[in-house]
Structures are given as C-alpha cells and as structure tokens.
Amino acid sequence: MNEWNWAGDGTVMLVGLLSACACALPGNYLVLRKMSLMGDAISHAVLPGLAVAFLVSHSREAVPMFIGAVAAGGLTALLTQAVHRFGKVEEGAAMGVIFSILFAAGLILIRQATDHVDLDPGCVLYGNIENIALVARIGETPAAVINLAIVFVLNVLFVALFYKELKICAFDPALATTLGINANVMHYALMIIVAVTTVASFEAVGSILVIAMLIVPPVTAHLLTDRLWVMIPLSLLIAAATAVLGRVLVVFGPVWAGVEVSANTAALMAVLAGLFLFVALFFAPEHGLISRSYHRLALSLQIIREDILGLLYRWQELDVRRTRPAHRDDVLTAVGNTLISRWALRSLLRRRQVQIEPPTKPGDEPQFRLSEKGLSAASRLVRAHRLWEAYLEKHFNLPLDHLHMPAERVEHYITPQMRDDLEADLVEPSRDPHGREIPEEDRP
C-alpha cells in the first residue's frame, strides 16, 4: 500500500485538510480568549448529545448528529457558566467537572446505542480516517467529506462575516456589549460552532485528537505574528500543512524509513502540529526562544562594549595627570574577563572604535586607546552617565556614593533626546557631583 492512490489517499488527505482547517478557524478565538480548554470540554461533552441523537433517530445521519452536537455544546457552555458562577469555582475547574461528567455519560449512552446502530466507541475516541480510504477506493464519496466541506464553508463564513464582532468580543467583551455587540451571544455562537466542528471532525480525527487541531495551529500562528488578520490565514496554512504532510508520511514514510509499519494519519497530524509548534517556539522571528536569546546576547554585548568605551575614556581622562597604559588584561579584567567581554573587545577593534598602539617602553605590551570614532561614542556615554548622576543628586538628594551604580545601569539606555532633556533640567551642567567634567554633546 506504499503507493499514492488519489481516490483513497487523496480523499483521506482532503478529510484531514478540511477537518484541520475547519477546527483551526474557531480555534483562533478559543486561543485568544484563553479558552482553549473549552474546545477540549466541548469536544468531549458532545458525546452524550451524539449518543442521544443515535438513540432517538436510530441512524448516523448528519442532521440528527449535528442537532445533538449543538444541544450538547450549548449545554456545556451553559453548565460551565453555571458551575463557575454558583459553585464558586474557577472557570477551568468548572469546565473540567462538566466535560468529564458529560463525557462519561456519553460513554454509557454509546454502549446502549451500539445495540441499535453500528457504532464503535473506539471510532469516536480515535477517529476512523483509515476507513475513509477504504470507502473512497471503491468509488464512493464518503459522507465525512461532504459533512466536513459544509462545516468548513460554514466556519469560513462565520469568521469572515463576524470578523469584527468576534474580534472585539475576544479583546474587550465589556466594550463590545456597550457598543451593542452582545459578547454573550457571540460566546454561545462560537461554542456552538466549536461543537458542530468537533462533531464533523470526529470521523476523521476522533474526539481526543480534535483538540490538537483546534488549538495547536492557532497557537503556532500566534507565535509567528502580531496581527489577527495574519494569524487566522496562517493557522489555516499550518493546519493544511499538517494534513498534507501527515498523509504523505503515512503512505511514503515506511518506504523512506525502510520499515514495514502502518501509522494512523490523524495521530501523525497531531504529532506534526506539535512539531510545528516546537519549531515556532524556537525559531519564531520575534517571540521565538532563539530570537529572544539572540537579542539578549546582543544587548549584553552592547553593554560590555559601552562599558569598555567608558572605561578607556575615564583612563584617558586620568592620563592627563599620570601615565597609565591600558593593556589588554587590564581592560578585560575591569569588565569581568568573560568570553563575552573578549568578544566585545574584538568587536570594538573591528568597528575601529578602539585601536592598538605600540608599547611606550620597549618590551612592554601594546596598549589600547580610543580612536576618534570611539572617543565620540564614549563621550556620549560618559555624558549620559554624569548627567544622570547630577540629575539624581539634584532631585533625590542621594549621598555621593549612591550615584554611580544607578547611573552605570541607566547610561546604556539614555537616548539623545533624554540627554538634552537632562541638560535642560540641570541648566548648563559642566561637572558631575564628583567634580568630573561632563563632556559636551558630541553631535554627529
């Protein structure tokens, strides 16, 4: 079976695609409203609704199933609110209580239903996507495809038409309500959409994996963007990628790996979604761990570079009175002699802010001095430092030995605008509280 069959594998892929995308759409709002667990709750709690629908209608027709799902979904949302409000428990706990009870009730009811209808509880839990392939191979269009297509279109319409309403209700429900967009109504509408979507997805991915499809693509998308109108299409793209890759891997994976195993498409989709999330966690351009560590590293490098500049500036300032050659070891020791401080010194040399001069005495080590460029950068920094000291002394009346450390921390963040503001506040300051000269503003 390690060969792509469009009728079979194509259909399975389509089912996966439709269910993943249908789930991701309302999932965006669950994630943004910090109600991800509600998706879990509803996907479990629709079970009794389905079972009752089976028992009443004696069929697996779509219409009674969806009616059951809508009723159960609405009931879950209502009961959760009720337990939360009157039981004085937090919302998460209320959801946990409601969905486990309803799910258990559903399991009991389904046992009864199996006597009347051909229904395997396992299918409800884990989905039955591989069977869809069998149906499709004999030339029939599986009902799941049609149901999912309808639900997907429904969800696209829901999200597109009510984009504005969903957005404001997720962001600021109180304001939405005062503007006449009833946040409660939108809440229940969203819950019902989630219920319908999970039911349609049951056959494909089952009630346990549906939560992965609801939540993981939107969470991944949220890591990658700061705009809602990008986040939603992006989540669809991620969902689609999991479905396509999932089926391709099921079919060709064993061939590529050279082993004889069969995998479950739905499970593989969920695993892939998780994988995408991990990749995003590490590599997201702004919120990713790598980019954040890079920025932190770049910042500490910059701080040490500036510390070295300030240090050399002060040594050269003192040099007016006595000669003190700045050797490499002196500089590095003063800034902590770590890997990063050596790195910072190298980068200053590369930027030509610091230059190496031949030793003053023969046999001595070469010494480090500020270049013209380095001097102007250093004077801006020292200016910020001393202006801040003067400012602290003027307004907070701190003792002299309490001024240096705060200034040392703040100096790296003071903008040219702030230096001007400080100068204006201090009225032509020429010396800092320690009596050292405040350099003139070095305007490029």
Next chain:
Amino acid sequence: MESSISSKPIDKTRVTDHDADTPVSIHDMTVAYHRKPVLWDIDYAAPEGRLIGIIGPNGAGKSTLIKACLDLVPKASGSVCFYGQPYKKQRHLVGYVPQRESIDWDFPASALDVVTMGRYGHLPWCVPPGRKHKEIAMRALSQVGMADYAKRQINKLSGGQQQRVFLARALAQDAQIYFMDEPFAGVDAATEAAIVALLNELKAKGKTVLVVHHDLQTVPAYFDDVVLLNMRVVACGPTSKIFTEENLQKTYGGRLTLLVEAAEAVARGGQR
C-alpha cells in the same frame, strides 16, 4: 445632598421621572452581587457639559456604578436614563473606557486596530470598518499624541501609552457622555497631563464626562463636579461646595457600618 438630586416624591409605580435634558439620570438604583448589595438606592443626575469625578474608598462601588449604568451588571432595582431614554436606545451617545487591567494586551492587534474598535458601534453587524472609520480612528490617535505608534503592537506600548490608546478609542466612539474607569491609574506624568488636556477638550465640546478617580489631591483641579460614593451617594454637586473635609470624612471614615451590616444580612438571608 444639596444639589442635583430631584426632590420630587418617588413615584410608586416606578414610572421614571428622567429628564430629557439630563445626560445621565440614575433613579433609585440598587445593585447586588450574589444578593449582597454593593450600591444602595443611588439617585443622581449628572449635569451636562461637566467633568464629574466619582470618588470613594475601595469597595465603594465606583466601577459597579459605571457598569450598572451601562447594563454590564444587572440592577436589582431602579433605572438609568441617558437624555431621558434607556441605555438600549442611546448606546451611540455613550462612550466607555474600561480599566486597563481588564484587557489582555498580548492580543494580536495594533494601536490603530484597538482605536478602530471604537467605531464598531457606528457600523451595522458584519460590516467591516472602511477607510472613513480608520481615518477617524487615526485622528483620535493623533489627538492623544500617539499617531507615531499607530502600527505598534499593543503589548509593546508603555502603560501610559496603552491608557492613551484607550482614550483615543473613546474619542473615536464620538459620544456625548463618557464613562472612564480609573484612567489615571498607574500612568506617567506626561500621560496624566495628556488625559487632563483631553478631558478639558471634551468639556469644551459640551460632552459630559464621568471619571472614577482615586487621587484625592487632584480632585479640585480636575473636576467641576464630584460624586462622593460609598455604597450610596454620600454627597454630590459642584466640587467647590461638596468636596469638603466633612463630606470626605463621611465618605471614607464615616459610620457606614449599618449599611455594611445590612448588606451582609441580605447576603446571608439566602442561606438561611
């Protein structure tokens, strides 16, 4: 309670005696959480075109007062009217600035997106805001000095800047009456000055602004009128007349124990 409050006898049939010229009239309003009353028999008529500070200790029901006026929490009794009509008919006249903490600032939206939300009340369901509304939003952002930050993700703004975005959103609502829930909480001096300037601008345009406020020292400088609140209206009227040592004493340190006791008895009543 010398001013503002209607001295007419209360109509037994509860037909409101709300005046069509009064921006906000609150008539005998009681609000309870879990049966426990947090606001008792509030009667208040806000004068038009003034900056009104709602002052009172923690737990006095200041935010609740606003939320009850805007139908965000249910009223146990009483009614509120805006220019003589109930809120449902007058939504477009009323702007609301909730507390900054009530919002998830990680929401994927720019400052301009948030301000544009102020226009949603002027749009029918399912209709997205067009260019005209974006322009109004942009103008509101400029008015609070935040035009340069329009495209900035909202969690990258400082607390003061976030507050200004909220104010810009209220401006974009283009209302007649504004309710602001602690706009001055935790903002820097520059933002505080910007908010004060904005309040005065709104007043100059004839808007009525009700502001929940904490800092007693700035009350006389900022507000024309005050409502001193502690579960009930202790006093209300022009700041110069009402904002007195004696009234503050009544509001903050006053003997309100009976009210509190009664409220708790009502709450307990449900469990007996």
